[in-house]
Amino acid sequence: MEILEAIRTVVAGIAAQHAADVDEAARFPHETFAALKAARALSAAVPRDLGGQGCGMRELAAQCSALAQVCSASGMILAMHHIQVACMARHGLESAFFRDYLQRLAQDQLLIASVTSEVGTFGDTRSSICAVERKGARFELNKDATTISYGASADALLVTCRRAADSAASDQVLVLLQKGDYTLEQTTNWNTLGMRGTCSPGFNVRSSGPVEQILPGSYADSSAQTMVPYSHILWASLWQGIAGGAVARAASQVRSEARKKPGTVPPSAANLAKVMAQLQAVRHNWQAVAEEFDALQVSENAMQELLGLGWALKLNNLKMSVSDSVVQIVHQALQITGILGYKNDSPVSVGRHYRDVLSASLMVSNERIAAKSAAMLMVFKADQAAV
Numbered sequence: 442m443e444i445l446e447a448i449r450t451v452v453a454g455i456a457a458q459h460a461a462d463v464d465e466a467a468r469f470p471h472e473t474f475a476a477l478k479a480a481r482a483l484s485a486a487v488p489r490d491l492g493g494q495g496c497g498m499r500e501l502a503a504q505c506s507a508l509a510q511v512c513s514a515s516g517m518i519l520a521m522h523h524i525q526v527a528c529m530a531r532h533g534l535e536s537a538f539f540r541d542y543l544q545r546l547a548q549d550q551l552l553i554a555s556v557t558s559e560v561g562t563f564g565d566t567r568s569s570i571c572a573v574e575r576k577g578a579r580f581e582l583n584k585d586a587t588t589i590s591y592g593a594s595a596d597a598l599l600v601t602c603r604r605a606a607d608s609a610a611s612d613q614v615l616v617l618l619q620k621g622d623y624t625l626e627q628t629t630n631w632n633t634l635g636m637r638g639t640c641s642p643g644f645n646v647r648s649s650g651p652v653e654q655i656l657p658g659s660y661a662d663s664s665a666q667t668m669v670p671y672s673h674i675l676w677a678s679l680w681q682g683i684a685g686g687a688v689a690r691a692a693s694q695v696r697s698e699a700r701k702k703p704g705t706v707p708p709s710a711a712n713l714a715k716v717m718a719q720l721q722a723v724r725h726n727w728q729a730v731a732e733e734f735d736a737l738q739v740s741e742n743a744m745q746e747l748l749g750l751g752w753a754l755k756l757n758n759l760k761m762s763v764s765d766s767v768v769q770i771v772h773q774a775l776q777i778t779g780i781l782g783y784k785n786d787s788p789v790s791v792g793r794h795y796r797d798v799l800s801a802s803l804m805v806s807n808e809r810i811a812a813k814s815a816a817m818l819m820v821f822k823a824d825q826a827a828v
């Protein structure tokens with residue numbers, strides 16, 4: 442709760458001040474991240490005994506939502522960082538290297554980026570072309586990545602790849618690359634409609650390092666048990682935060698109209714009431730799944746249950762539903778604000794919010810997710826109430 446409080450009271454003010462420039466210049470929000478580091482927010486998902494704050498899903502999601510309300514890119518970067526830390530914290534603790542690394546991450550507030558996408562796998566994160574090649578105590582790993590958000594500003598990368606040169610495309614592992622292990626050659630630009638401050642061009646990654654940096658276990662498990670739940674819940678929370686930021690601007694305009702004619706309710710207030718109801722439904726959606734996830738963690742079977750179709754479907758439903766709803770909500774906010782919201786330089790402009798939420802359905806394509814859910818529904822026989 443201390444981190445959430447710091448984000449609400451201090452970091453959000455700094456992020457809000459720089460959000461327009463971060464968007465316009467498509468630059469890393471370094472002021473916001475300096476403030477997040479000062480609040481020790483980058484170790485929120487590190488267990489307490491390793492020097493972190495051991496925050497659960499509900500709390501991490503609330504942090505991302507609060508930050509995204511004022512700066513979408515900052516919210517997304519914080520979410521992606523938490524997701525990478527969670528993968529190491531939930532699957533690496535049996536390794537002395539990863540325990541030590543998480544302690545260092547907490548101490549030095551290191552920022553971790555994600556490298557799942559690859560040229561040639563077409564957005565399918567569960568298959569890789571590149572492979573980690575062990576050579577004695579060291580490995581070599583080279584990946585042609587289509588998109589690495591804040592890759593140039595990160596202290597380390599967590600990379601998916603095949604387990605070995607002769608492994609199947611889906612037999613993947615996660616490998617941590619620390620600064621000094623890798624070089625990045627930028628291959629594409631990031632001149633996008635929205636989410637510009639995530640700075641996510643393609644890179645050729647060339648690396649070598651000690652084999653202890655290969656995360657124990659398989660990515661098949663860490664994907665279902667951690668990467669997917671953390672991604673879909675934290676992304677949903679930050680997308681709701683962006684939509685909430687647009688609605689807050691619409692609300693401020695409606696109130697200022699009301700002040701001009703005391704004792705009257707402006708006609709746009711009814712539309713504000715309707716969009717507030719939509720926003721609440723989206724917030725309750727991610728909150729409910731986050732709370733269910735946190736409640737599950739006390740169960741001995743938690744990791745096993747997360748491998749089941751029920752959770753996979755639930756998370757896919759959350760992702761598809763929130764990513765579609767937030768676009769409608771920002772669109773409604775624009776209808777309420779009218780031309781003032783359409784202007785890029787007005788205090789109630791919602792242009793940035795609109796452009797940013799359009800990334801939600803693409804960031805792991807909803808079509809791809811729907812196709813996976815469709816296949817699961819052919820065999821999923823449990824009570825509908827489970828999802």
Ligand SMILES: Cc1cc2nc3c(=O)[nH]c(=O)nc-3n(C[C@H](O)[C@H](O)[C@H](O)COP(=O)(O)OP(=O)(O)OC[C@H]3O[C@@H](n4cnc5c(N)ncnc54)[C@H](O)[C@@H]3O)c2cc1C
Binds near residue numbers: 559
């Ligand atoms: C803001 C942002 C930040 C990102 N940051 C990172 C990052 O840090 N690291 C990283 O690795 N990746 C990152 N990504 C990439 C992301 O994770 C996805 O890999 C990427 O968005 C998918 O790209 P795609 O649309 O080419 O993929 P695809 O999923 O291949 O989709 C291409 C097209 O095919 C369609 N399609 C796909 N499957 C089906 C199907 N079964 N049925 C019907 N149509 C289908 C889609 O609708 C789409 O039109 C980021 C993406 C965004 C938007």
